[in-house]
Amino acid sequence: xxxxxxSWPWHNxxxxxxxxxxxxxxxxxxxxxxxxxxxxxSSQLILHCLQxxxxxxxxxxxxxxxxxxxxxxxxxxxxxxxxxxxxFALRGLVHQLWFTFDSMLFLTRRRRIRRDGVDxxxxxxxxxxxxFLILQFWVAAAACSVxxxxxxxxxxxxxxxxxxxxxxxGFSEPVxxxxxxxxxxxxxxxxxxxLHHSSRVPQSFTEGFATPLEHLILVGVTGxxxxxxxxxxxxxxxxxxxxxxxxxxMRCMGHSNVEVFPNGLFKWLHFLRYLIYTPTYxxxxxxxxxxxxxxxxxxxxxxxxxxxDKSWQLQEEIASGxxxxxPEFVFLAHVVDLVSALHVPFMFRSxxxxxxxIKSCPYVLVMWPLSFVIMLIMWAWSKTFLxxxxxxxxxxxxMWVVPRFGFxxxxxxxxxxxxxxxxxxILRADKMGVKVVSLAALNKNEALNGGGLLFVxxxxxxxxxxxxxxxxxxxxxxxxxxxxxxxxxxxxxxxxLGRAIALYLCRKKIRVLMLTLSKExxxxxxxxxxxxLQHYLVHVTKYQAGQNCKTWIVGKWLPLREQRWAPAxxxxxQFVVPPVIGIRRDCTYSELAxxxxxxxxxxxxxxxxxxxxxxxxxxxxxxxxxxxxxIWTGLEQYTMKRGVVHACHxxxxxxxxxxxxxxxxGAIDVDRIDVVWKAAxxxxxxxxxx
Numbered sequence: 001x002x003x004x005x006x007s008w009p010w011h012n013x014x015x016x017x018x019x020x021x022x023x024x025x026x027x028x029x030x031x032x033x034x035x036x037x038x039x040x041x042s043s044q045l046i047l048h049c050l051q052x053x054x055x056x057x058x059x060x061x062x063x064x065x066x067x068x069x070x071x072x073x074x075x076x077x078x079x080x081x082x083x084x085x086x087x088f089a090l091r092g093l094v095h096q097l098w099f100t101f102d103s104m105l106f107l108t109r110r111r112r113i114r115r116d117g118v119d120x121x122x123x124x125x126x127x128x129x130x131x132f133l134i135l136q137f138w139v140a141a142a143a144c145s146v147x148x149x150x151x152x153x154x155x156x157x158x159x160x161x162x163x164x165x166x167x168x169x170g171f172s173e174p175v176x177x178x179x180x181x182x183x184x185x186x187x188x189x190x191x192x193x194x195l196h197h198s199s200r201v202p203q204s205f206t207e208g209f210a211t212p213l214e215h216l217i218l219v220g221v222t223g224x225x226x227x228x229x230x231x232x233x234x235x236x237x238x239x240x241x242x243x244x245x246x247x248x249x250m251r252c253m254g255h256s257n258v259e260v261f262p263n264g265l266f267k268w269l270h271f272l273r274y275l276i277y278t279p280t281y282x283x284x285x286x287x288x289x290x291x292x293x294x295x296x297x298x299x300x301x302x303x304x305x306x307x308x309d310k311s312w313q314l315q316e317e318i319a320s321g322x323x324x325x326x327p328e329f330v331f332l333a334h335v336v337d338l339v340s341a342l343h344v345p346f347m348f349r350s351x352x353x354x355x356x357x358i359k360s361c362p363y364v365l366v367m368w369p370l371s372f373v374i375m376l377i378m379w380a381w382s383k384t385f386l387x388x389x390x391x392x393x394x395x396x397x398x399m400w401v402v403p404r405f406g407f408x409x410x411x412x413x414x415x416x417x418x419x420x421x422x423x424x425x426i427l428r429a430d431k432m433g434v435k436v437v438s439l440a441a442l443n444k445n446e447a448l449n450g451g452g453l454l455f456v457x458x459x460x461x462x463x464x465x466x467x468x469x470x471x472x473x474x475x476x477x478x479x480x481x482x483x484x485x486x487x488x489x490x491x492x493x494x495x496x497l498g499r500a501i502a503l504y505l506c507r508k509k510i511r512v513l514m515l516t517l518s519k520e521x522x523x524x525x526x527x528x529x530x531x532x533l534q535h536y537l538v539h540v541t542k543y544q545a546g547q548n549c550k551t552w553i554v555g556k557w558l559p560l561r562e563q564r565w566a567p568a569x570x571x572x573x574q575f576v577v578p579p580v581i582g583i584r585r586d587c588t589y590s591e592l593a594x595x596x597x598x599x600x601x602x603x604x605x606x607x608x609x610x611x612x613x614x615x616x617x618x619x620x621x622x623x624x625x626x627x628x629x630x631i632w633t634g635l636e637q638y639t640m641k642r643g644v645v646h647a648c649h650x651x652x653x654x655x656x657x658x659x660x661x662x663x664x665x666g667a668i669d670v671d672r673i674d675v676v677w678k679a680a681x682x683x684x685x686x687x688x689x690x
Contacts (some may be wrong), residue, residue: 006213007211007212009212010134079151088137092130094245094249098249100346100347103349105386105388113280113283115325117388117389120353122200123353123605125198125199130208132210132218136218154237160229160236167228172224172295173296177300180294183214184293202279206255207255225243226244254277259319267316273311277292277297278311280319290306326396326434327389327397327398328656329395329653330397331400333399333400333440333608334404334405334409335378335401336405340356342361342363345388351363375405378403379404384421385401390601392601402421403421404421419449423458425437429464435656437466438469439469442577446496451470451665452468453666456663467651469646470496471672472654473497474497474501476595477553479687485551487512489552491552493516496668501555502525506534506536513538515543522537522539543565550566550570558572564584566587568587572588572589591689593646594688596686596687598685601643604642607642609640641688
């Protein structure tokens with residue numbers, strides 16, 4: 001059993017804890033103080049039993065009481081109930097906006113304090129960072145019940161701001177300073193404060209990640225100036241909103257991993273360094289744990305002898321961009337569609353750190369218009385930008401995104417603009433000193449740039465290696481095929497990957513039924529095979545040719561009508577983008593080629609998303625029997641699990657780790673499929689379905 005007030009009583013409720021907010025008006029407006037005390041003391045036992053609570057309609061209560069209740073007190077109660085709920089939402093918004101700013105690497109990468117990334121482990125630990133909001137909501141509700149005068153505060157009183165400022169400096173700052181120092185003592189730190197310091201990279205959500213005891217201290221620190229102003233008759237609703245939200249704003253700023261103050265500010269205005277802390281200042285406390293204990297004013301560290309002497313020098317260095325780092329590997333991705341575009345790390349951390357799903361991220365259904373507007377802005381004015389990064393064996397790997405959506409790659413008039421974006425990104429990487437640039441799905445489209453060959457021919461002196469990663473994609477697909485297979489049915493047979501797969505299987509003496517309407521293309525591929533093995537390649541022009549073959553390799557979109565030709569028990573391997581929806585229950589479907597990154601990857605906190613635009617190509621007249629369920633299945637299929645990346649991404653990583661000096665563009669070298677596969681396994685990459 002842990003120390004008292006070291007864990008949250010509603011921990012077992014998980015996401016259902018939010019429903020506790022809806023019951024808090026009962027507390028807030030209990031006129032019997034004895035009932036209130038009994039409820040609070042028994043709440044821990046009750047909450048551990050309430051595992052499946054439904055969200056209570058608090059807003060309905062407010063509307064009902066304002067519309068039908070005639071008693072003046074009831075109207076005031078409903079009004080303050082609404083105020084508390086609104087303040088709760090705004091406080092969460094402050095934390096979210098700071099996180100969004102912190103995670104916009106294309107804006108903040110040069111001012112990052114800690115170079116490390118936020119990994120899945122930290123995200124999971126901080127998942128319920130907002131526990132403190134519920135605690136403080138209850139305390140505020142109880143205060144409204146105990147002190148009814150709080151329900152009649154004026155909208156604004158300017159003199160109240162002066163009172164709050166004086167009480168903050170004279171009470172909140174010194175009390176927090178000494179309480180914080182005490183939390184770093186031999187007893188309190190391991191039992192209470194170590195949890196807060198367990199986060200390697202501070203973010204705005206880290207501010208709320210602490211034990212109940214710490215947040216009870218903050219309740220007193222935050223509430224004392226407001227209560228003092230109210231007792232002196234200077235309280236107001238605007239003051240409560242302003243001070244609480246300002247308090248959260250400052251706390252989030254201090255826990256941000258981005259230095260927001262300009263270089264040289266504290267040299268020009270020397271006195272400011274003792275009146276306001278900086279993210280760098282507080283990051284030193286998180287790293288070293290023996291200095292910089294103040295709330296917001298370093299003056300108290302100066303008076304207490306705990307001010308770190310290098311705080312301002314380090315702040316100046318980081319603000320000037322000296323902490324910036326050049327990546328050695330870049331994966332050049334693109335936006336998929338309007339829905340999955342909201343899966344980016346700077347939107348919602350809880351969503352981007354999990355495989356993309358409409359059920360787990362329902363907000364995308366109402367936020368897609370925002371995504372549409374951003375798409376238009378990016379189309380008109382934008383360039384390739386940084387979206388995420390991780391470290392592998394001490395080397396920085398970054399993901400850049402071409403500001404184009406999936407459908408735009410199929411617009412004939414957009415081709416030159418997209419190639420221009422990719423070209424500029426490659427030239428930028430070459431100038432920076434990047435070793436390898438790996439091209440994602442549509443960025444290496446054969447019809448667009450010949451799998452990257454266009455850029456290599458145009459700039460023969462490139463130092464950066466351009467890699468399409470298709471060699472490893474072919475290797476992953478081929479190694480999914482069982483050893484006892486003697487015949488396969490191959491669609492998309494004349495494509496770049498289809499050609500390589502057919503030639504590889506031909507060498508293994510596996511009969512390949514190559515579906516293509518082009519006799520010339522088939523014969524061209526067949527002639528590449530050794531003379532004595534060419535008969536293993538068979539030209540077919542209809543899907544009916546695969547009706548007796550239980551191994552299908554799909555490289556072209558396969559609607560339900562064509563899937564029906566496969567016999568029962570067929571396994572569909574695929575390398576088609578967008579991927580095929582698994583409709584037939586008597587068959588099995590592989591996922592698209594993907595690899596798990598090595599176990600020693602660091603700072604990875606985002607799941608990659610595959611294309612989900614297959615819904616655009618569905619003929620609903622053919623699949624009406626499957627109804628709505630088919631639509632939801634399509635939206636939730638083919639997203640990457642944690643630590644899993646596209647095979648083309650992994651192919652670029654292998655190219656970099658091996659230090660190969662050649663470009664991997666154009667046609668796939670069949671002789672290198674096994675070489676790349678063995679190199680991937682040697683470096684600790686594993687198939688996603690391993």
